[in-house]
Amino acid sequence: MTSTASTATAATPELAAFDLYRDVHKAIRAELFRVTVLAGTTDPADRAAREALRAAVVEVVDVLTHHAAHEDRAIQPSIERHLPSLAARI
Numbered sequence: 001m002t003s004t005a006s007t008a009t010a011a012t013p014e015l016a017a018f019d020l021y022r023d024v025h026k027a028i029r030a031e032l033f034r035v036t037v038l039a040g041t042t043d044p045a046d047r048a049a050r051e052a053l054r055a056a057v058v059e060v061v062d063v064l065t066h067h068a069a070h071e072d073r074a075i076q077p078s079i080e081r082h083l084p085s086l087a088a089r090i
Helices: 004-011 020-041 047-074 076-082 084-089
Strands: none
Touching: 020 047, 047 076, 076 084
């Protein structure tokens, strides 16, 4: 028979590392590449394709603008507090 302590330890899951910032920035880069490919494959003579490209650009600009504002609110104060010389460059 095993002790309760050893059973509890064996049943305790390992903590998983989760890097939220990596995944968010990876998704943003993927979207930028998607819009770049769309721009490179859009037929300038195709009005519907040009409109789709315009909509994609507007959408990605909106995402980037909101993301930057979020980082300014959520991340920048910590950078200013802990790494003030770096905060000015960022």
